[in-house]
Amino acid sequence: MIAEVGLAALWLAAALSVLQLMSGVFAVRGHDELGALVRPTAIAQGALAAVSFGMLVWLFLITDLSVKLVATNSHSAKPWIFKLAGSWGNHEGSMLLWVTVMALAGGLIALIERRIPEVTMRATLAAQAFVAIGFYAFILFSSNPFERLPMPAVEGQGLNPLLQDIGLAFHPPTLYFGYVGLSVAFSFAVGALLTRQVTPDFARAMRPWILGAWIFLTLGITAGSYWAYYELGWGGWWFWDPVENASLMPWLAATALLHSVSVLAARDALRTWTIMLGVVAFSMSMLGTFLVRSGILTSVHAFAVDPERGTFILFLLAIYIGGALAVFGLRAGSISEGARFSFSSREGALVFNNVMLSAILGIVLLGTLYPLLTEAFDVRVSVGPPYFNPVGAIFTIPMLLVMAVGPLLRWRQDSLARIKLPMVIIAVIMLATLALVVILGAYSLLADLGLAVAVGLAIASVLPLRGRNLLRVPLATWGMVIAHFGIAVALFGMASESAFSEEKLAAVNVGDSTQVGPWTVKLESVTPVAGPNWTAIEGRLQASYDGGEPTEMSPQARNFWAPVQETTESELATRWNGQLYAVVGNEASQGRWQLRLWWKPFVTFIWHGGMLVALGGLLALIGRVKTDLKRRRGEDFVDEESADAEAVA
Amino acid sequence: MIRLLLATLLATLLAAGMAVPALAQYRLPPAPYAYQQLENPAAEAEAQALMETLRCLKCQSQSIADSDAPMAGDMRHQVRTRIAAGEEPEAIRAWLVARYGDYVSYAPTVSETTWPLFAIPFLLILVAGILLWRRIGRKEGDAA
Numbered sequence: 154m155i156a157e158v159g160l161a162a163l164w165l166a167a168a169l170s171v172l173q174l175m176s177g178v179f180a181v182r183g184h185d186e187l188g189a190l191v192r193p194t195a196i197a198q199g200a201l202a203a204v205s206f207g208m209l210v211w212l213f214l215i216t217d218l219s220v221k222l223v224a225t226n227s228h229s230a231k232p233w234i235f236k237l238a239g240s241w242g243n244h245e246g247s248m249l250l251w252v253t254v255m256a257l258a259g260g261l262i263a264l265i266e267r268r269i270p271e272v273t274m275r276a277t278l279a280a281q282a283f284v285a286i287g288f289y290a291f292i293l294f295s296s297n298p299f300e301r302l303p304m305p306a307v308e309g310q311g312l313n314p315l316l317q318d319i320g321l322a323f324h325p326p327t328l329y330f331g332y333v334g335l336s337v338a339f340s341f342a343v344g345a346l347l348t349r350q351v352t353p354d355f356a357r358a359m360r361p362w363i364l365g366a367w368i369f370l371t372l373g374i375t376a377g378s379y380w381a382y383y384e385l386g387w388g389g390w391w392f393w394d395p396v397e398n399a400s401l402m403p404w405l406a407a408t409a410l411l412h413s414v415s416v417l418a419a420r421d422a423l424r425t426w427t428i429m430l431g432v433v434a435f436s437m438s439m440l441g442t443f444l445v446r447s448g449i450l451t452s453v454h455a456f457a458v459d460p461e462r463g464t465f466i467l468f469l470l471a472i473y474i475g476g477a478l479a480v481f482g483l484r485a486g487s488i489s490e491g492a493r494f495s496f497s498s499r500e501g502a503l504v505f506n507n508v509m510l511s512a513i514l515g516i517v518l519l520g521t522l523y524p525l526l527t528e529a530f531d532v533r534v535s536v537g538p539p540y541f542n543p544v545g546a547i548f549t550i551p552m553l554l555v556m557a558v559g560p561l562l563r564w565r566q567d568s569l570a571r572i573k574l575p576m577v578i579i580a581v582i583m584l585a586t587l588a589l590v591v592i593l594g595a596y597s598l599l600a601d602l603g604l605a606v607a608v609g610l611a612i613a614s615v616l617p618l619r620g621r622n623l624l625r626v627p628l629a630t631w632g633m634v635i636a637h638f639g640i641a642v643a644l645f646g647m648a649s650e651s652a653f654s655e656e657k658l659a660a661v662n663v664g665d666s667t668q669v670g671p672w673t674v675k676l677e678s679v680t681p682v683a684g685p686n687w688t689a690i691e692g693r694l695q696a697s698y699d700g701g702e703p704t705e706m707s708p709q710a711r712n713f714w715a716p717v718q719e720t721t722e723s724e725l726a727t728r729w730n731g732q733l734y735a736v737v738g739n740e741a742s743q744g745r746w747q748l749r750l751w752w753k754p755f756v757t758f759i760w761h762g763g764m765l766v767a768l769g770g771l772l773a774l775i776g777r778v779k780t781d782l783k784r785r786r787g788e789d790f791v792d793e794e795s796a797d798a799e800a801v802a
Numbered sequence: 803m804i805r806l807l808l809a810t811l812l813a814t815l816l817a818a819g820m821a822v823p824a825l826a827q828y829r830l831p832p833a834p835y836a837y838q839q840l841e842n843p844a845a846e847a848e849a850q851a852l853m854e855t856l857r858c859l860k861c862q863s864q865s866i867a868d869s870d871a872p873m874a875g876d877m878r879h880q881v882r883t884r885i886a887a888g889e890e891p892e893a894i895r896a897w898l899v900a901r902y903g904d905y906v907s908y909a910p911t912v913s914e915t916t917w918p919l920f921a922i923p924f925l926l927i928l929v930a931g932i933l934l935w936r937r938i939g940r941k942e943g944d945a946a
Binding site: 385386387388389392393394395397450496504505508509511512515516519520523527532533534535536537538539540544547548656657658659660719721738739741747749 | 832837838839850854855857862863864865867868869870903904905906907908909910915916918919922923926927929930933934
């Protein structure tokens with residue numbers, strides 16, 4: 154019965170989304186008889202989608218094995234938290250989560266958003282419904298999560314042991330929240346295009362969704378990178394894998410969109426550019442969903458053999474992106490670009506960096522899709538770090554330099570001569586850092602430049618606060634400062650890891666020691682241990698930094714038997730200035746054991762930086778929402794424009 | 803990132819009948835230089851730099867320098883022994899490319915099949931330049 158309720162709610166939600174689209178379209182075309190239906194329909198659609206997803210979660214929690222999805226992805230003996238996570242840890246469930254979050258977001262804007270003109274609001278909700286219909290159709294026709302088995306299974310097939318990791322369980326929903334937030338921004342963009350009302354109010358309505366999406370994407374990428382780092386056992390933290398790029402591309406687009414929407418909100422400039430980025434950002438999240446969900450990454454040919462789902466998503470991708478670009482092409486010409494500004498101004502710097510971000514996005518897109526394209530013609534090429542790193546750096550380094558000085562410039566018009574002193578200071582710091590790292594013996598060009606830029610940017614990012622009463626600095630400005638500082642911190646970690654990592658592969662007798670960087674690592678013992686569904690070899694290590702107090706470490710080499718899989722459970726010893734990464738491998742000759750050790754100075758800065766960036770986004774979001782609420786209550790009126798436009802004197 | 807995808811992929815590959823030969827391979831001890839560095843630090847650095855640009859053919863998007871796959875181990879052994887014997891890194895790469903095709907190398911080379919990878923970024927620089935130049939060119943007051 155639970156499954157049937159879920160399925161019925163899903164069909165009803167799909168039907169309501171059609172109604173929402175129709176009434177919205179009529180409203181835009183001037184037949185307003187149904188216009189009043191748009192908001193209530195969006196709210197009801199959100200509620201029904203939530204009921205449907207709730208039913209799926211319920212089925213997983215009680216492990217109803219008569220439902221095919223539960224039987225193939227769950228097990229009665231799993232801890233409840235993984236039963237819960239199992240409901241979205243598969244294709245059908247994750248698509249249902251996607252559309253549920255989207256419907257809830259639509260319901261929420263229908264409920265609370267009152268700033269923009271009603272007709273634009275209706276057009277926005279119609280666009281939202283248009284996107285949702287495609288996903289409902291996809292789920293109902295090719296990925297029904299509520300399908301029953303003719304005979305209930307005796308026991309579920311369980312979940313891949315690698316996936317039974319709390320971080321990983323919550324990784325996909327984090328990214329989905331990001332993707333869905335961008336779909337809301339896209340709907341706003343389409344709504345505004347249809348009614349030609351691209352105004353600062355529209356930008357302020359759209360901004361919290363972009364900020365929210367951007368925070369989730371930042372967290373998702375940061376967590377995913379750390380997971381790859383500790384789980385894969387070789388100390389790599391970013392592989393330019395298409396699945397990673399699928400989350401990076403929406404992030405790059407969202408970053409550009411976030412900055413351009415701020416210009417629109419504060420200065421009523423960059424109207425068409427903001428709309429364009431809204432379309433691009435959503436296209437990137439659709440592309441990400443397509444890459445991950447269609448099976449095309451396994452092999453282009455495998456995709457061609459079983460194309461039903463992939464073709465469906467590709468079809469949706471073509472309709473949404475093609476449709477949005479068509480509307481953009483038809484309408485963009487009739488929307489003026491807005492207020493003017495000179496190149497050496499805050500807007501000028503933001504435009505420069507928007508163009509740089511778009512170029513980086515173009516390169517990641519090219520490098521990700523090109524091998525898929527050639528594979529279709531039976532030519533296999535590999536595009537990896539040796540391509541992405543230098544080619545991306547051509548655009549990243551100028552972008553970071555402009556990012557250092559941009560916040561020091563005034564809006565509209567300024568002169569570089571006015572900020573000559575801070576610019577000289579930043580340049581001197583960068584050159585001094587560069588000289589220092591070369592003296593320290595790091596000769597990798599990209600890593601050295603990265604370290605120099607990171608130190609300069611870290612200093613530059615706090616300069617907007619100088620000479621101000623810190624208690625009176627708006628939250629949004631704090632957000633910017635912290636996010637920019639976070640980028641510098643992450644970059645420092647990346648460059649330091651690349652320049653100064655030391656590796657040691659050694660075969661060690663029990664009782665012997667080996668050296669890596671400043672660490673001495675002694676192999677105390679090797680013991681077999683067993684877990685619920687694995688056996689393992691566990692090495693006990695005593696690691697001491699620079700002859701100090703030893704730290705106990707116990708990495709494992711695990712053998713899972715269902716399914717058969719070997720994994721390495723690395724162990725990390727974290728200090729403020731880096732991590733020792735230890736892995737125990739197989740038995741070598743003469744009773745010795747393989748140890749893999751890395752000393753990675755400042756590697757943790759990568760993820761701390763990512764967290765700081767997300768924190769900055771969160772502060773900005775809180776600041777913006779608070780201002781909105783004050784504005785709505787009309788009490789203690791704070792002019793958001795002045796908060797937005799405040800230049801650093 | 804969503805490495806679960808490739809984990810699942812690996813698991814499926816194993817389950818789909820490759821389990822037996824793959825396991826048999828695991829039982830063999832790895833080649834000596836798969837998990838052992840060269841004595842000479844300069845040679846090891848050279849080998850490491852080369853390994854980081856060679857693709858592990860059994861993995862998804864990993865170089866042979868960061869994979870536990872037995873084949874990646876064998877390739878590391880090949881690279882290290884050949885470097886130790888004084889071979890040039892590019893000669894080793896050419897030897898591997900001759901055996902496994904261009905797919906094995908991550909090193910960006912301009913060829914008949916890869917030129918768009920380099921042409922398009924140049925185009926992007928050009929487009930970015932034009933976009934920005936138009937912004938600079940249009941001084942305050944004459945923007946559209």
